[in-house]
Structure formats: C-alpha cells, structure tokens
Amino acid sequence: MTESTLPTAARFRSWPSGRDPRGRSSRARRGALLGSGVALMSLLLACDRAPEPPQPPPPPVTEPGVEPVAAVDAPATEPVLAEPPLAEIDEPPPPHPGPWFWVTRSSAGIYTEPRAAREVKLGYVKHGGKLPVLAEKVEGKDCSKGWYQIVGGGFICSVVGTTDENHRDVKFAPRQPNLDDILPYLYARNAHHGTPLYRSLPSRAQMLEYEPYLRKNKEASPPKKAETKDGETKLVSTNPTTPPAQAAKTAPTDGAGEANGLLLDQPEAAPEEPPKPWWQQEDIKDRLHEIKLDELEAEADGILAKRMVRGFYVAVDNTFNWGGRAWYKTTKGLLAPTERFWKAPGSEFKGVEIDGETWKLPVAWVNGTRKSSATYVIDEETKNVSTKGSLKRFQIVQLTGRELEIRNHTYHETADGTWVRGDQVRRTTPGARPADVGENERWIDLDVGQQTLVAFQGDRPVYATLVSTGRESRIKAKDHRTPRGAWRVREKHITATMDGDGSAAGDLPYSIEDVPYVMYYEGSYALHAAFWHENYGVQMSHGCVNLSPLDAKHLFFWADPQIPPGWHGMWSDADHPGTMIVAHD
Numbered sequence: 318m319t320e321s322t323l324p325t326a327a328r329f330r331s332w333p334s335g336r337d338p339r340g341r342s343s344r345a346r347r348g349a350l351l352g353s354g355v356a357l358m359s360l361l362l363a364c365d366r367a368p369e370p371p372q373p374p375p376p377p378v379t380e381p382g383v384e385p386v387a388a389v390d391a392p393a394t395e396p397v398l399a400e401p402p403l404a405e406i407d408e409p410p411p412p413h414p415g416p417w418f419w420v421t422r423s424s425a426g427i428y429t430e431p432r433a434a435r436e437v438k439l440g441y442v443k444h445g446g447k448l449p450v451l452a453e454k455v456e457g458k459d460c461s462k463g464w465y466q467i468v469g470g471g472f473i474c475s476v477v478g479t480t481d482e483n484h485r486d487v488k489f490a491p492r493q494p495n496l497d498d499i500l501p502y503l504y505a506r507n508a509h510h511g512t513p514l515y516r517s518l519p520s521r522a523q524m525l526e527y528e529p530y531l532r533k534n535k536e537a538s539p540p541k542k543a544e545t546k547d548g549e550t551k552l553v554s555t556n557p558t559t560p561p562a563q564a565a566k567t568a569p570t571d572g573a574g575e576a577n578g579l580l581l582d583q584p585e586a587a588p589e590e591p592p593k594p595w596w597q598q599e600d601i602k603d604r605l606h607e608i609k610l611d612e613l614e615a616e617a618d619g620i621l622a623k624r625m626v627r628g629f630y631v632a633v634d635n636t637f638n639w640g641g642r643a644w645y646k647t648t649k650g651l652l653a654p655t656e657r658f659w660k661a662p663g664s665e666f667k668g669v670e671i672d673g674e675t676w677k678l679p680v681a682w683v684n685g686t687r688k689s690s691a692t693y694v695i696d697e698e699t700k701n702v703s704t705k706g707s708l709k710r711f712q713i714v715q716l717t718g719r720e721l722e723i724r725n726h727t728y729h730e731t732a733d734g735t736w737v738r739g740d741q742v743r744r745t746t747p748g749a750r751p752a753d754v755g756e757n758e759r760w761i762d763l764d765v766g767q768q769t770l771v772a773f774q775g776d777r778p779v780y781a782t783l784v785s786t787g788r789e790s791r792i793k794a795k796d797h798r799t800p801r802g803a804w805r806v807r808e809k810h811i812t813a814t815m816d817g818d819g820s821a822a823g824d825l826p827y828s829i830e831d832v833p834y835v836m837y838y839e840g841s842y843a844l845h846a847a848f849w850h851e852n853y854g855v856q857m858s859h860g861c862v863n864l865s866p867l868d869a870k871h872l873f874f875w876a877d878p879q880i881p882p883g884w885h886g887m888w889s890d891a892d893h894p895g896t897m898i899v900a901h902d
Contacts, residue, residue, distance in 0.1 A: 410469075413449035418465050418478050420446045421486035425477035427884065431457025431464035439471050440880070440887035445490030448473065448883045450480070469881050491648055492634045494811050494833075494885075499665065499866050500848055501812060501833050503633040505645060505658035511596025512625040512657040514647070518639055519620050527621055528654075596624055606819035608826050622651050625828070630661060630849060632812070632831035648831055664851035666711050667867035668782025671771075678778050679716040681729065681742040683708045684768065684854025685783070690741040695721060695728060702728070705735050708742075711783075711853075716744065743854040745781050747771040748901055751803055759876060759896050761844075763862060765799055766902040768854045770862075772872060780875070782868045783853035787860035794820065797859045799900060804838040806876055806895030810886040813845075817859065824859075834869035836876060838898045845869055862900075 420442045426433065427440045442448060450473070454463030460474035467473060479487065494501030513527050525531055594616060595601055595608060605626065614623045632648040636655065643655040666685075669676045683690040689707045700723050708714060715732035720739075722728075727739035747762035750773065754760045762771045765786050772780040786799035812831035819826040833846040844862045846869035857863055864872065874880075876896035878889045889895035 413468055416450060416452055416480045417482070418448045418450045418467075418473065418475075418480055419482065419484070419487045419490070420444055420448075420473075420478040421484065421490070422477045424885075425473060427467065427471040427473050429471065431455055431460070431466075431472040433459035433474065438888070439890070440884045442473070442883060443491075443885040445487070445493050446883050446885060447493075467881075491650075496811075496870070499663040500846075502648060502831055503636075504661040504663075504830075504848055505631050505633055505655070506661045506849070507625045507627055507629045507631070507658055509657050510601060510625075510627050511594070512653060514622045514625060514631075514651040514653050515620055516622045516651065517620060518644070518652060521640060523620055524640070594624075605825050606823050609818045610816060610826060610828070625653075626826055628825070629828040630830060631658070661848055663846070663848040663866035664853075665867070666783075666851060666853060666865045667871070668770075668780055668865075669713060671778040671781055676713075676715065676781075678747070678771070678781065679718060679729075679745045680713055680781055681716055681737060681744040682713050682769075682783055682854060683710050683741070684743045685711065685785075685850075685852035686855050687741065690737065692731070692735040692737055693728065695723070695736050697721065700724075702736075708737070714742070743768050743783055745769045745771050747773070747778070748899065750776050751897060751899060754897050761872070761876065761896060761898045763799075763898060763900040764902075765801065765900055768856070770864075770868075770872075772875065780871065782864070785847065785850070785853050785855055785857035785863035787858050788856045795823065799858075799860055799862060800839060800842060801900045801902065802839070803897060803899045805897050806836045806838050806878070806889060808837045808886065808888045808895075809873065809876075809878065809880055810835040810837075811880070812885070815845075833866060834864075834873040836873060836895075838895070844872065844898070 421444065423444050425442050425446075426438050427442065428434070429437045429439050448465075449468040450465040451468065454465060454475055455472070457464045457472065460476060462475045464472045465475055481487070492502070515527075519527060595612060598604075608626060613625065617623055631645060631651075631653060633645045634648045634650075635646040637644055637646070645653045645655050645658065647653065669680065671677060671680075688710055691707050692705045694703050694705045695701070702723060714737060716737075717730045717732060719730040720727055721730075721736070728736040729739060729742070729744065730736055744767050746764050746767055746769070751760065754775075756775045759772070759774050762773060763784065763786075764770070768784055768786060770782055770784045771778050787797040788795070789798040790796045812833050813835045814828070814830050815832050816828035817824075817826065829849065833848070835843050835845040837843040842860055842862075844864060846866040847857070847863035848866055850857055850863070851865065853863070853865055878887055878893040878895060880887045887893075
C-alpha cells in the first residue's frame with residue numbers, strides 16, 4: 318500500500334435509472350458527498366421510545382495485536398482515487414467482475430471517507446452482507462489494515478470482513494433477507510409465556526430444568542394395607558417410584574404420629590418454596606402490563622438467554638432437528654423449540670398503482686376490520702337509499718368524486734353508478750404538493766383521518782394504499798397518535814427490531830425481531846411493514862405507520878435515499894435527501 322493523502326470526500330453513486338441488480342426501479346444519482354458527511358442517527362427500537370442520545374465516535378477498528386495506521390504527511394498533489402465509470406442513465410451497471418467483500422462482524426459501518434467517524438457514516442452492512450469493492454486498498458484513519466472502496470461509493474474497513482468466499486464466517490453466515498418474498502424472513506409468534514431462548518442447545522436434563530412443563534406429572538397414589546403370611550400388617554405403596562419406607566412416612570396418621578398402630582417418624586417441616594418466576598404465576602395475565610423487558614433475562618445463565626412473553630415474535634434464520642425436537646435458530650443467534658410457536662405469514666394485501674387509466678384518484682377500500690360493506694342505489698330526487706350489493710374486505714372501488722348527504726350519512730358515488738357509505742370505507746383525500754417539494758420529486762401523503770396513503774411524483778399520484786397509524790385516546794397514557802406534520806425520511810433499514818416495556822396504562826410488553834422495511838422520519842416514528850395484523854385502514858400501532866408487507870417493500874425501494882445492493886441500512890444527507898412525508902387529518 319502506498320502512502321497517500323485521501324480526498325476529504327468520496328463520490329457516492331446509487332444504481333442508475335431502470336432496473337438495479339435486485340430487479341427494482343431506482344433513480345440515477347450523481348454528485349459528491351461533502352466532507353461534512355452525514356450525522357448518524359440512533360437506531361430506534363420502538364415507535365414510542367425516545368431516540369438514544371448521541372454516542373461518541375467509535376474506537377479505531379483493529380485486529381488484536383495490530384496498531385492503527387498512523388497519519389502521514391500529504392504530498393504536494395493529491396492523487397485521485399480510482400472509481401468505476403458511471404453507467405449510462407438508461408442502462409444498468411455491468412456485472413461486477415470482483416472482488417467481493419463479505420462482512421463477518423455482526424454489523425459494519427460504511428463511511429463517505431476512509432475513517433470511522435460518526436459524522437461521515439453513511440450506512441451499514443450486517444453479517445453475511447456482500448459488497449462489490451475495488452481490488453486495491455486505500456489508507457485512512459481508524460483501520461489498521463486499510464479500507465476498501467465500495468463500487469458505487471463509500472468505504473468499509475478491511476478488518477470487518479474478508480474477500481475470501483470460502484472463509485468459515487462466510488460459509489456459516491446468517492441467512493440474508495429475502496427481498497423477493499412477501500417477508501424477508503420466516504417469522505414465528507410465541508404462543509406461551511416463559512418460552513426459553515437458549516444461547517446453546519441444552520441437554521435433555523437441562524431442558525427438563527428450564528422447561529418443567531416437559532415433565533410427565535405422575536401423581537403418587539396413597540399406600541394400601543397388605544398382610545404377610547404371619548399376619549403382620551405392612552404398608553405398600555402403589556406408586557412404583559416411591560420406596561415403601563417413604564410411603565410409610567407419608568401415610569395418613571391419626572394426628573399423633575400413628576398409622577394403623579405403627580409409630581411413624583414425624584415429617585420434617587417442608588422448606589419454604591421460593592417465589593415462582595413470573596411466567597409460572599397464575600395471575601400473570603392480570604399483571605402482564607407490569608412486566609419489563611429486563612425481567613425476561615432474570616433467569617439468564619450460560620445456557621438460557623431470556624424468556625419470552627406470549628405474543629413476542631422472532632425472525633428465523635434456520636430450522637433444524639435435535640434431541641427429538643425441532644428448533645428455530647433466530648437471526649439473533651438464539652435457539653428456541655418450534656412447538657412453542659406458530660408461523661406468521663405476511664398478508665397478501667397491497668395497494669394499487671395509479672396510472673390514470675386502470676385506476677385514478679379518488680379510490681376507496683373496505684377496511685381490514687370489516688368482512689364486507691354494502692353498495693347502494695340512491696334515488697336522488699326522493700333521497701331513497703336501497704341496498705344493491707356488497708364489497709369484500711379490502712376490495713377497492715373507483716370513485717367519481719360526487720357525494721350526497723342523506724340522513725346524517727355521506728355517500729360516495731362509484732364508477733359503476735352505485736354508492737358507498739363514507740363510514741364503511743376508507744378514501745384517498747390527499748393534500749396539495751408541499752412548497753419545498755420539487756415538480757418532479759417523490760413525496761408521500763399520509764391521511765391519518767382516512768387511514769390512506771398516496772405516493773406522488775410531483776403532482777402526479779403513482780401509488781395508493783391503506784395504512785394503520787397510532788391508536789388515539791383521550792387518556793394521555795394510552796394516546797399513541799401519529800404526529801401530524803411534514804418531515805423527510807431520515808434513515809432506512811431493511812429490518813430493525815422493535816420492542817417496549819409494559820405500562821401502567823395497560824399497554825403490554827412487546828418484542829418483534831427484524832421488523833421489515835423501516836423508514837424513520839421523525840424521532841422514533843417510522844413507516845414499516847406489519848405482518849402481525851392485517852387490519853389495515855384502522856388505527857393499530859404505538860404511533861408508527863403500519864403497512865402491509867408488500868406495500869412497505871414497494872415504498873421502501875421507491876422512496877429516497879436509495880439503498881445500494883448488499884447494504885442493510887442507510888442515512889439520508891444533503892446529497893441524498895430523504896423523501897418527504899406529509900401527515901394530516
């Protein structure tokens with residue numbers, strides 16, 4: 318590696334217009350990342366939890382026993398780093414000939430410059446992620462063995478991974494998110510309180526210790542009398558596991574320590590039983606809101622990591638059999654018996670593309686809590702309303718925009734001349750394009766009142782669907798309303814875990830591993846997929862905007878900033894601004 322002084326910023330390019338290597342549309346991006354970089358935002362774990370305070374810059378990344386590379390003096394002229402040629406706007410980039418870089422750490426940052434500073438962090442890659450890089454390493458700060466420049470932009474420290482595809486940590490890396498399926502992982506819902514998450518596979522004896530419900534309860538039967546040949550009476554236990562001597566000691570007495578004329582030893586006072594763990598307590602269902610996430614690790618040791626509350630979800634990396642049981646290995650590397658879970662398939666509901674021909678605004682749907690909704694015929698002169706037919710759950714209808722008020726109900730005309738009642742459907746009612754959104758810029762209109770979303774490019778609507786925003790209440794402690802206002806997407810994550818404690822207001826603790834397609838825009842509020850319910854069109858969340866998995870994926874890859882292939886998350890900055898989201902009633 319030759320000593321050189323690197324430019325203060327590296328150019329970042331996203332995939333050009335057309336189809337990227339994942340088969341998804343993206344817009345061409347050009348431009349240099351300024352030296353100021355991007356301010357790193359904390360990864361938020363739940364919609365109603367406050368963001369974590371800013372953390373100090375990470376320490377230098379080094380291998381054991383290797384000192385960081387010292388800074389060098391700058392030569393008279395700055396060499397320019399080699400960069401791949403920018404592809405034509407209408408053509409996808411050519412296949413990368415290699416090398417490829419696989420991340421072997423749990424997570425690795427990507428920076429706009431070859432230095433591990435928070436202010437220049439652009440995104441990150443999870444263990445097993447694969448990135449196209451240039452062959453020659455470059456020097457920089459905070460990385461002892463040099464930095465790889467990523468094709469398309471950004472730098473990653475060479476110590477956090479390998480270019481050897483046969484490396485053990487590459488072969489045994491966790492499963493990567495499946496971006497072609499409805500959900501990126503298999504998800505499973507815990508069906509019982511106290512389900513264990515193990516650090517390593519337990520032995521049979523350890524299973525019985527950690528999972529006492531596996532034991533077959535054998536109730537001891539009372540002993541019976543039997544006579545010997547010489548007429549002597551003895552007590553015989555009917556429980557083959559109880560020795561006769563013990564059976565005699567536990568036989569019913571007359572209160573003076575005698576049974577059938579035999580003097581028995583008085584039993585010792587039973588030691589006081591320790592309090593039962595929360596998941597074995599009979600009244601736990603009435604106190605579940607008192608449970609804090611930290612309490613779930615109270616029994617943790619070298620084998621057991623934590624226990625789960627009923628309704629928690631895990632994302633599954635692998636399924637295997639061992640010890641006569643089927644097991645899940647989660648994406649967090651923990652192990653759980655599959656019989657304590659059921660699988661959670663994602664909803665197949667999705668919105669529609671607004672092309673001006675097949676569909677155009679306004680449209681309406683039967684929301685997710687209704688099995689059906691009636692259509693009506695209205696005599697506009699007499700105001701007589703009669704039922705015509707019905708619409709199925711999630712069925713979409715084209716509206717004309719005409720409305721009628723009849724007996725305190727608002728009716729909306731459909732394209733076939735029938736009418737639907739306003740309180741039985743959810744309608745698109747977007748506002749005007751914000752002044753600071755460009756004429757051809759992408760933005761999202763979120764109608765909290767109607768629980769609908771419309772994606773725009775400039776003034777042209779391109780996609781519409783149902784959402785579920787935060788539950789609203791007049792009781793402050795139970796009010797999880799989604800805030801109204803305008804913000805830009807701040808950060809995007811292919812998946813992110815969300816969890817939270819129970820509360821005095823009655824909210825139950827929750828934990829959902831690897832929530833798919835997360836776009837944070839204000840504090841801990843985000844748009845993301847919700848596979849644990851399909852009541853789209855109804856308030857359901859702790860404040861975030863729930864979308865069906867297919868809708869969330871569509872909007873995730875449509876909205877800016879565009880995440881390059883292999884990356885797991887990315888932050889917006891001045892050169893890659895996030896798509897604006899406008900939330901209103």
